[in-house]
Amino acid sequence: MATKEMRAVYAETLMELAAKDPRIMVVEADLMKATGTTGFKAAFPERAVNAGVAEANMVGVAAGLAAEGKVPFAATFGCFASRRAFDQFFLSCAYAKLPVKLVGTDPGVSAAFNGGTHMPFEDIGIMRNVPGLDIVEPSDPVSLKGLVQALAVSGRPAYLRLHRKAIEPIYKEGETFELGKGKLLREGKDLVIVALGGIMVAEALKAAALLAADGIEAAVIDALCAKPIDAGLIMDWARRTGAVLTAENHQAATGLGAAVAILLAEEGGVSFARIGIKDEFGEVGTQDWLLGHFGLTAAHVAGGAKALVAKRK
Amino acid sequence: MTKEETAGLETAAKEIRKRTIDAIGFLGVGHIGGALSIADLLAVLYFRAMRVDPAEPRMASRDRLVLSKGHAGPALYGTLALKGFFPEEWLHTLNKGGTNLPSHCDRNKTPGIDMTTGSLGQGISAACGIAYANRMDARDVFTFAIIGDGESDEGMVWEAAMFASHYKLDRLVAFTDNNRMQIDGTTAEIMGLDSPGSDFVAKWAAFGWAAERVPGHDVEAIAAAIDRAKARAAASVANGSVGGGKPTMLILDTVKGKGAAFCEGQVGSHNMNFDYETAKKAIAELG
Ligand SMILES: Cc1ncc(C[n+]2csc(CCOP(=O)(O)OP(=O)(O)O)c2C)c(N)n1
Ligand SMILES: [Mg+2]
Numbered sequence: 001m002a003t004k005e006m007r008a009v010y011a012e013t014l015m016e017l018a019a020k021d022p023r024i025m026v027v028e029a030d031l032m033k034a035t036g037t038t039g040f041k042a043a044f045p046e047r048a049v050n051a052g053v054a055e056a057n058m059v060g061v062a063a064g065l066a067a068e069g070k071v072p073f074a075a076t077f078g079c080f081a082s083r084r085a086f087d088q089f090f091l092s093c094a095y096a097k098l099p100v101k102l103v104g105t106d107p108g109v110s111a112a113f114n115g116g117t118h119m120p121f122e123d124i125g126i127m128r129n130v131p132g133l134d135i136v137e138p139s140d141p142v143s144l145k146g147l148v149q150a151l152a153v154s155g156r157p158a159y160l161r162l163h164r165k166a167i168e169p170i171y172k173e174g175e176t177f178e179l180g181k182g183k184l185l186r187e188g189k190d191l192v193i194v195a196l197g198g199i200m201v202a203e204a205l206k207a208a209a210l211l212a213a214d215g216i217e218a219a220v221i222d223a224l225c226a227k228p229i230d231a232g233l234i235m236d237w238a239r240r241t242g243a244v245l246t247a248e249n250h251q252a253a254t255g256l257g258a259a260v261a262i263l264l265a266e267e268g269g270v271s272f273a274r275i276g277i278k279d280e281f282g283e284v285g286t287q288d289w290l291l292g293h294f295g296l297t298a299a300h301v302a303g304g305a306k307a308l309v310a311k312r313k
Numbered sequence: 314m315t316k317e318e319t320a321g322l323e324t325a326a327k328e329i330r331k332r333t334i335d336a337i338g339f340l341g342v343g344h345i346g347g348a349l350s351i352a353d354l355l356a357v358l359y360f361r362a363m364r365v366d367p368a369e370p371r372m373a374s375r376d377r378l379v380l381s382k383g384h385a386g387p388a389l390y391g392t393l394a395l396k397g398f399f400p401e402e403w404l405h406t407l408n409k410g411g412t413n414l415p416s417h418c419d420r421n422k423t424p425g426i427d428m429t430t431g432s433l434g435q436g437i438s439a440a441c442g443i444a445y446a447n448r449m450d451a452r453d454v455f456t457f458a459i460i461g462d463g464e465s466d467e468g469m470v471w472e473a474a475m476f477a478s479h480y481k482l483d484r485l486v487a488f489t490d491n492n493r494m495q496i497d498g499t500t501a502e503i504m505g506l507d508s509p510g511s512d513f514v515a516k517w518a519a520f521g522w523a524a525e526r527v528p529g530h531d532v533e534a535i536a537a538a539i540d541r542a543k544a545r546a547a548a549s550v551a552n553g554s555v556g557g558g559k560p561t562m563l564i565l566d567t568v569k570g571k572g573a574a575f576c577e578g579q580v581g582s583h584n585m586n587f588d589y590e591t592a593k594k595a596i597a598e599l600g
Binding site for chain 1: 417
């Protein structure tokens with residue numbers, strides 16, 4: 001697959017699925033253009049519902065659609081998907097065991113010029129509270145396609161953290177994906193970097209190259225899911241290397257870093273550090289400026305890795 | 314209002330438009346449409362209706378403004394710069410890393426901004442709280458709030474509508490920027506709240522507000538409608554019931570992107586890319 005806007009991959013995948021599965025619907029809150037589903041609406045007018053700027057109602061409506069057997073993908077910016085409609089999602093969707101797929105777009109620093117009001121560093125943390133929820137953040141167009149296909153047939157509610165912008169492919173066409181499973185992208189003996197999402201997996205791979213130049217061999221895991229995390233894969237490489245660094249475009253205290261910390265604390269014996277947002281609010285700026293400002297670049301990941309390896313137990 | 318005063322407000326509106334187009338054009342992308350549609354209202358507010366002091370942005374006796382449709386921040390920044398709240402040069406820092414002028418309003422970053430907004434629906438509720446607190450603390454000030462017609466899809470807007478009329482917040486004067494467009498299309502296509510038989514005026518009136526429709530690019534008409542709202546509030550003092558009257562909602566019929574040919578009347582003007590040359594041309598055309 002070529003480098004492609006993630007939202008275009010999202011919409012195309014849904015249209016392919018919808019052509020075969022009449023249950024698939026999209027539900028929007030005046031951000032259909034942003035999510036990229038106008039083509040879906042053109043192809044399946046009745047199966048694309050726009051609730052207007054009304055996220056709570058959008059999620060409530062999606063629950064009702066799901067109660068009647070539909071599989072709705074309900075989308076808005078991640079900040080509003082998580083913070084604005086949480087009770088509706090928690091209760092009417094998850095607690096009611098209805099397979100609504102809530103889609104939060106523009107994760108973390110990718111919200112760029114929309115600034116702090118629109119920059120979700122907390123959506124995964126919020127969603128981790130929902131029992132049994134699948135939380136997915138694909139890292140490239142191929143994994144996005146595979147995981148949307150998996151979500152469409154899971155029969156469970158889910159939270160999909162969706163990048164809208166173009167992202168370079170990491171995987172080859174035809175790679176298969178499973179909910180709750182990560183992927184080992186690179187082997188290494190000195191530490192393992194567990195990264196999540198469209199920005200940080202790429203930064204982690206760049207960091208691994210920087211570290212290799214300094215004689216440090218970093219393994220890299222693409223977590224793909226923040227809940228459930230792939231405990232087997234992560235613990236395997238944690239034991240092999242003795243040092244784990246998480247990297248996410250999200251609060252390190254409540255997202256992937258928290259999930260991995262709990263795993264390691266329970267299993268024991270491994271050195272651990274986290275790259276992510278350090279208890280801060282978002283800000284406005286270009287994505288590159290924000291990556292530097294919040295300490296999320298490959299250089300920051302490599303720096304964190306070196307410090308961790310140096311103090312390894 | 315004298316002819317001179319009207320002309321002065323029209324000039325202020327034009328200057329606000331120029332600064333808004335310049336700031337967004339210098340960056341190359343932004344919410345130009347919904348910013349330009351409120352320029353005339355901002356001119357009337359800051360150059361006639363509101364008591365504010367650029368030297369003392371948090372003066373207790375000031376009138377407050379909550380720009381609930383926070384994405385129109387650049388129009389308010391243009392206004393505040395024109396009024397002298399901060400140096401004009403700041404306008405070129407819009408959205409740059411570390412700026413005091415983020416795309417959406419931030420009360421902690423920008424002198425003259427009373428409330429942080431950007432998540433639609435929340436500002437009008439905050440305006441209710443601000444109006445309530447000022448009455449509680451016996452400050453005779455007005456709270457103004459600006460919401461979008463698309464923003465009015467949010468249930469929270471109507472929860473605020475209930476609150477303000479229940480608590481008789483007659484020093485709350487709100488405006489709906491009725492430019493008939495939101496992101497995904499016209500409001501008539503996406504969520505028709507201003508439809509014949511059940512229009513905005515009827516809805517707000519049903520919630521207990523004094524509501525009227527006003528031509529939103531006519532500074533005289535806007536000023537007169539605000540004067541009427543103030544007179545109603547004054548009357549409630551005169552008859553011994555301070556703050557006993559209705560809150561006011563003025564439905565301003567406006568045009569998205571008003572005043573810039575490259576974007577006027579276009580749904581696509583909501584958050585638009587345009588280069589600095591386009592901006593300079595539009596500014597020159599304003600005269
Ligand atoms: C809670 C929330 N949901 C969605 C958005 C994204 N958004 C920003 S502006 C907008 C459309 C608003 O339309 P309107 O109020 O008519 O704005 P205007 O035409 O005045 O620019 C949307 C959906 C947001 N800022 N906040
Ligand atoms: Mg509008």
